[in-house]
Amino acid sequence: MSRLQGKTIIITGASSGLGMEIAKQSAAEGASVVLLARRLDRLKEIKEELTRTFSTDVFIYSIDISRKEEVECVFDEILKTVASVDVLVNNAGFGVFNEAHEAKWEEIESMFQVNVLGLIACTQMILPHMKTRRSGHIINIASQAGKMATPKSSVYAATKHAVLGYTNSLRMEMARDGVQVTAVNPGPIATEFFTTADPSGSYEKNVARWMLKPEKVASEVVKAMNTNKREVNLPKWMNAGSVLYTLFPRVVERLGRKAFFKK
Template sequence: MQSLTGKNIIITGASGGIGAEIARLCAERGANLVLLARGIDKLQALKGELESMHSVKVDVHQLDVSDTDAIKAMFGMVLSEIGHADILVNNAGFGIFDLAHEAKIEEIKSMFAVNVIGLMACTSMVLPGMKQRRSGHIINIASQAGKIATPKSSVYSATKHAVLGYTNSLRMELAEDNVFVTSVNPGPIATNFFNIADKQGTYVKNVERFMLQPEYVARQVVDRMMTKTREINLPRWMNAGSIFYSLFPRAFERLGKKAFNQK
């Protein structure tokens, strides 16, 4: 792993959860940060915390990644100020668990706008500079849901399947440019993600004992920054399930039916 000291790292969805924890670890390792999220108050508080503890520069800006015009303007301004981005962490995203026939079109559009289009738009803003410098790292926070679709997550899973498809293609495109591309595929994480995704609390109650801690996930990501890591799959036993699913999908769906319907 290269030292992160002096690296310029942009993180979307940085106001809480694993985004904020990634920011804390990067600051601890001497990186300069640009933190983006919709909640500017939380970002300002995080900026104060990090700059009081570490000798790093932390810039925070309010950004809704569903607004591609705002992304273009924001990244143009940020890159003119910091010069270049060494690492982009596309962390912004959300999900809503509903049966497919009950999913609202507005929410479907919003999930794709944030989880997919916004991620692609942010990436497109830093790619030219990374290719020109022949250095950089794109880290896309996807999900195990992008590998195993389950009931009541049809739309969310579809967005994460899209993220994985985009990430895998991008990795091959940039193979000769010395720009690394990593997908992060965690299982359920103990964050406020489920305040929106699981309004009834059923899923959280059923999987609570399996939930990953955001600090753990963040450390796995930061430890692999500026390395040629293809995927980070957490937890390992869940990723083993995705491998089994790709080999024996019908058997996997039959055997896992009871567990899958716990949302």
């Protein structure tokens, strides 16, 4: 029997890409899944597919996690509907790649509202439940950009640095309550993310050979569920670059500057 059999997993940003793949693989392991996203029509399609394919419960909620009142309302409803929540995957997020002087203020605000404040709002709604039960798992989808910033992604990188800071602090706090906290730091993933981040398609074309498959990343996330995994870093060679950057930032910035500008 799978260790996820009978568990309940909430996934934000579940209407496409990585979130959708995490939902599929969790359901395949016998977990009940609670899928959150703005696109209710897409969530309905995914629910129909999952309930047809797997014998498990699927709950869907339309939500804009940048709106705290919506987060509070939806999570209150979830906690009334399901007996317990075992895993929260904070996957919702987006980026826009621009040089710092070109970044539009509304996009800056929106990235912080979704990537940081929305993640914190969802987490805060579930923490009392997990603390009371003295079990649970928070998985925050961050990014290699949160470890090593590059040109043309200053704001996006700043949001992911914030996610890692929050995650690392939360992990130490929640250890007292038996709740696991994991950061997932993927490199570029072949999803709809780049439709918004890079409408020109140039970055996606330049890094196509290194693009991660969402199925692979989802598999690593699902493997980490209900374990004490501190971080999931993909691909390993890119994470090695992040480690080198921590140790030798000036050297990496000088040698890698030309490659970094390829987005």
